[in-house]
Amino acid sequence: MNYRLLIAFFISGSIIAGSSGCKDKNPEDPIGTPFEREDMLRGMAENVIIPAYANFSADLNQLSADFDAFQTAATQESFDVLSNDFLNVYSSWQACSPIEVGPAADRSLRFLVNTYPLDTNQVNSNLASGWDNLLSAQNSDAKGLPALDYLLFHSDDFNDFNQSAKLQYFQDNLTLIIENVEEVNNEWVNGYDQQFAQNSGTDVGSSLGQIVNELNFDFELIKNAKVAIPLGLKTLGVAQPEKVEAVYSDHSKTLILENLSAVKTLFTGGEKVGVDDYLNNLGAKYGSENLSDAIIARFESCEAKTNELGPSLKQEIETNPAKVEALHSELQNLVVLFKTDMPSQLGVQITYQDNDGD
């Protein structure tokens, strides 16, 4: 083997390498201008995540105060105030739902706060014969906001709610949620925000990796739990409208809109730097448009299809399933971008396991 020939190959190859790059845009340009993932994450913590918990926490405290007021003076008026507080709480939860990372993930907050459909048999048996621990396995589907929804809304008569077992069950569930959310909130404002920002890599344990995964997971919950399951798309077309979220207050449609908006805010970083800006910085395209714009456009289609529904999702499933199915298709269209284009362009990993690039 003539080693001079080999060296010549190497050198000429390197020259080709350098020059061939020039065909494709200007290779000396950065793929993006330097992008600080750490700043993006810090912004997300400050502008999106911490405010979401703060809002939820404030609404919970309002609910708690008005619950005390109701117990002091149980009137239709104080009951209406309470019910209205509860709807605010359920709405502001939707903004916390997609950020199940760090302290929230440690406590499985989503599972604790919003597991539905509610196991009403279990709730009724608890009300009849008492309960020890809401966190026990048998109560896994009998707690959280769906339980409050049931207590407040399954009867029109506030006197039905004004019974000691029900009030106690309400109190215990509310306390459980408030305590956990306060802990989560405290961790975020006392250092986890920095930890979150500094974990600025792209591997599976990185903050960006976790956010992308949770954003995906939560969005799929909108598609599956909020829409597909009640619509009967998992049961051979047999609709199960009783499985919608917030079935007793019949507030499901609003909650879908709130959740869509929350996932979108997490994606855009609110008014500040978000994943959308990062994608733009990387030059991520979908067809001829920016991938971030395509994602926003599909969000808007999802919102439009939701707005086309009448006020009661449950009723729409029963009387107008085609419209709900149209929403499901739009949700699926966005899942495609969330699960393929977005993580692929970001280069985030979904697993610790070894890979050799597919």
Added chain:
Amino acid sequence: MTGISHAINTFFNKRISIAPLATFRVVFGLVMFLSVLRFWLNGWIEEQYIIPDFHFKYFGFYWMPDLPDWGYYASFFIMAISALGIALGAFYRVSAVLFFLFFTGIELVDATYYLNHYYFVSIVSLVLIFVPAHRLHSLDVKLGLAKAQTTIPALSINLLKVQLGLVYFLAGIAKINADWLLHAMPLAIWLPAQDNFPIIGSLFQYKLTAYLFSWGGMLYDVFIPFILLTKRLRWFGYIAVIGFHLMTWSLFQIGMFPFIMIGATLIFFSASFHQKLHSFFKLSSTEEIENNEPLHDAWGWKSVVVAFVIFQLVFPLRHLIYPGNLFWHEQGYRFGWRVMLAEKAGYAQFKVEDNEGRKILVDNSDFLTPVQEKMMSTQPDFMIQYAHFLKTHYANRGVVQPKIKADVFVTLNGRSSAQFIDPTIDLAAQVDGWSHKTWILPQNAEQI
């Protein structure tokens, strides 16, 4: 003719020093032992083999059974012990056979976890069964179970060099494609994601860096076997081997592969290098020597070896018989030394349809782990297996004559996601095979 037959004779039968082979045995055994240990301690036995309800199989090995939970632990235990046996040269042939069988067997349980370097380990451990790597500095010699030798037929070492050379060379050839060389993909996606990398990380934002890495990687892979074979360039080449593999190890989640290659390529060094290495580790040269064992002399053996090498050369190129872009359809992708060549992500919404056309949307996470779902969503043969699994599952639950269809979207190397397979086809009616899967939709012509 005499020239050729002389060359063949030299390749097969010339007596050469056993020293490089002894080093290879020790290094390979130790790296394998550490790999098994790492796999175990990472909790991957449970995560990859015990937790999943369903395992994807390799074509031709659908019969490979799932093991009971203890069977996986037992297999990895046997792998660890036999890897040590290989390293120490203790009950060497038995160790090599056990390691080959259990390592390969475990790989065959679930194709989800296919890695080129696992395939490489299977091949090398198969070769090790047949070569006398334990005839120097081994427990077998110390215990009198085998006689020491200072020379062996050249084939033992040449075959390993050929195999290593083919791995690199074919990996290099695989990099000669438009995405890799003209668009620096997928490195142009992966490198910016690693811009936290010490010292040079800030360079990863530049596309030029991705081009340099792409071309450098291709040139390295294509030429490194020849450089390592050339005496005067060997040290230069080996430093390149170390640099290249340490770089890829620190950038990507590729596990033990870099260390396997850094260790294995030592075999290209001369006998005197290895003898010095052995005396550095205070391994005495053996006194009692027996050299006249006639090995591998029959033509039968030679034809097996030739057939093996031809197979190793041709099998990785079988994708040429399929139309379209290999990286898109992945027919003939595995066992081809295609490493780190594709950034691919898919989304697969499976639908079960009964005889009245009523549907059930499948939630993949009910049946697959995240890694399995990721792999299935881009690989057509897995989609067939999964569809058959779903058909049985739902038929058992009373769905009448289920058909399994899927909306699958895939993005490859930064292109927009696009529909991957015909959404109207009943996947459960498909049978995997060598023939082209016509229901895979052609890749759209979008430029990156």
